[in-house]
Amino acid sequence: MLDLRLYMAQRLSALVMTPLVLGHIAVMIYAIQGGLSTAEILGRTQGSLLWFLFYGAFVIAVSIHAAIGLRVIAHEWGGLKGRTLDGLMWAVGAGLLALGARAVLAVTLP
């Protein structure tokens, strides 16, 4: 159900996520000092290549990592197999990627 390729994809995506999660939380704590407004957030992210790359990489890593993790749960706890299991994994991955990409583009496009 998990072969070497899926195992590696999940571990490598976790490796990418680790510093990004820490960065995300650190900025959250920093950003809310002295209040928080939509204009302040968009002022920081819109037109910023750095935040586009930061959250773009985050969204890609999450899509891969979560899709494989849910594949394991769906197989071991839900009994899904074969094409149904593959279909679910790809649907979860594509869905998370689409939702995440939409959000990233919405806050980073100038």
Add this chain to the structure above:
Amino acid sequence: MTTTPDTLRVTVQRGTAAALRRETFDVPAYENQTVLDVVTWIQQMADPTLSYRFACRVGMCGSCAMMVNGVPRWTCRTHVKKVAADGELDIAPLRNLPVIKDLAADMDPFFDKWVAAEARLHPSAGRDEAFDPVTSQEPARAEADLGIECINCGICYAACDTVAGNPDYLGPAALQRAWTLLNDSRDADRDGILAAVSGKGGCHNCHSMGSCAQYCPNDLNPMRAIAGLKRETVRAAWGRKRDA
């Protein structure tokens, strides 16, 4: 001093997979008594149709493993006093395996997976050629030595929740055997073993929950062996990419 009850109340799973039932027997309690003694008493004194499996009675052959009060154990080396302080025993065939009849589990899937994991020696020399001497000082040999006392009892396989949820998973015993061979200088098919343990049911499915190490009657640690396989398969995969 603890008092021993006069009788044990023993519930045994009976029948074939088509019609499972539980039967209760009252078995005389003794000061020194193993779970296998109890099962044997039931078969000899109460119901001769009871099917179960044993051979050596001294913890060497690995054939008498059963579920005892929900835990996989080698019944010939399990004292009743240690597992049934209240005088109640619940005995069932090994988990994660099909039932043949009563307490006899079908071990075929277990051993088929040993073959699927390439957990068999691939000779590096013929009978007339010299073979590598085994020296316990060498690190790879020391690693192999940690796992070679496996008696194939199937307790780790029955204890493994990953096997329970994922029937294709090769399981701790087969993977540990593959690991000992991978570390054995006399085995000639390293690539074959690494490929066999990297497939859909391979070592990467292990969640490192550790039930195999917890319940192994010989205190082996298949989880360590599986972690080693994960490491080596990843290393081999990176190496191939660099060589290409």
